[in-house]
């Protein structure tokens with residue numbers, strides 16, 4: 001394989017006879033030679049190529065337009081110019097694929113909104129190259145975090161018959177034509193099936209066998225919320241631990257967020273510097289803050305009290321029994337506590353059936369981790385492990401226990417206290433990069449009315 005530009009640029013000595021391959025970012029012609037900035041996506045920086053007139057393959061050099069692809073052979077020498085340590089003096093150049101003047105990434109400084117309309121080309125821009133390199137590294141860091149702690153990676157199904165969150169926000173999966181509710185028995189699976197909203201229920205079965213497990217995969221929500229933080233298809237990381245209570249769950253959630261922030265600071269320096277320069281000046285400071293400071297923990301009732309007494313007028317009402325909206329979450333973390341906040345013990349009415357009921361019979365052992373700039377990044381809970389209470393909870397939420405018979409079985413056979421949570425991978429990336437829109441941290445965003453590419 002040929003050398004990637006990131007390795008060429010980190011050379012410590014000149015190199016003779018090198019081949020690089022990539023896409024032309026810009027070309028400047030001078031008398032007798034041209035400069036080509038070549039990028040192959042392996043790093044933010046381009047490699048400067050010096051092409052002297054008469055170099056085999058160069059004539060006419062005007063074919064090497066922005067967006068075209070090229071293979072260059074040459075010698076790596078110290079660059080006399082400013083701005084780069086090395087340049088490649090071409091001995092041979094080959095145009096692989098031309099790009100005409102309609103190539104849409106001609107100029108610098110396109111808006112993210114415009115780049116979304118050319119999602120097939122935007123990884124070739126500086127910003128999106130950085131975003132998707134970061135996404136890849138962080139996915140690796142997620143696995144490393146859980147693997148180091150002896151969590152077993154479980155691939156939970158994407159097609160499922162159960163609505164984990166009970167919110168009815170599921171995409172139906174069917175091969176039926178016509179009225180899809182008429183002949184449910186004749187459908188592919190012989191029952192109603194959906195794209196999963198969460199792998200939690202299946203992860204719980206594995207936790208109740210293998211102690212510590214996690215899932216990391218795509219999840220789907222047919223919620224019609226066109227916000228900067230909601231996508232219809234997103235990736236979720238869901239650890240689940242047997243013999244664990246709510247306190248242990250919060251410990252792991254906070255440790256995870258802190259660890260990802262530290263990883264970002266230590267391993268993504270070049271791309272992070274780009275985010276700090278062009279996307280969010282505060283991002284590095286915020287990450288350092290999260291690494292250094294303990295998270296604030298408060299009960300839901302205290303959160304409601306703080307918000308009620310804040311003197312703020314919020315768009316959505318605040319009162320006991322209502323969900324916290326993102327404006328409330330952001331007030332708590334950004335303005336009131338000025339640090340990440342974990343809110344726990346929510347009213348049972350606003351949380352799903354599987355959460356463990358507290359002794360007050362009013363609240364459940366739920367927890368949400370809120371971070372500055374985003375609000376909720378983690379949602380989790382201790383699970384109800386008592387058979388009778390779970391069945392009662394299901395009736396309370398108008399669910400039929402027989403539809404969840406295998407889940408209920410876990411409470412019949414060797415039931416144990418257990419807990420877990422879900423992290424939206426894109427929300428985590430928004431927090432770590434400062435990129436303000438979820439559409440810009442996922443390669444091809446699916447949102448209401450949009451499934452292009």
Ligand code: 4AD
Nearest residue numbers: 198200230231234238377378379380421422424427
């Ligand atoms: O709070 P949620 O709905 O929790 C669950 O699904 C649990 N079953 C997880 C568990 O305990 N194993 O979702 C978890 C996280 C949220 O905190 C948020 O970060 C992210 O998933 N999320 C979304 N991210 C992007 N777009 C959406 N539409 C999202 N909905 C939830």
Ligand code: MG
Nearest residue numbers: 368376378379
């Ligand atoms: Mg939630």
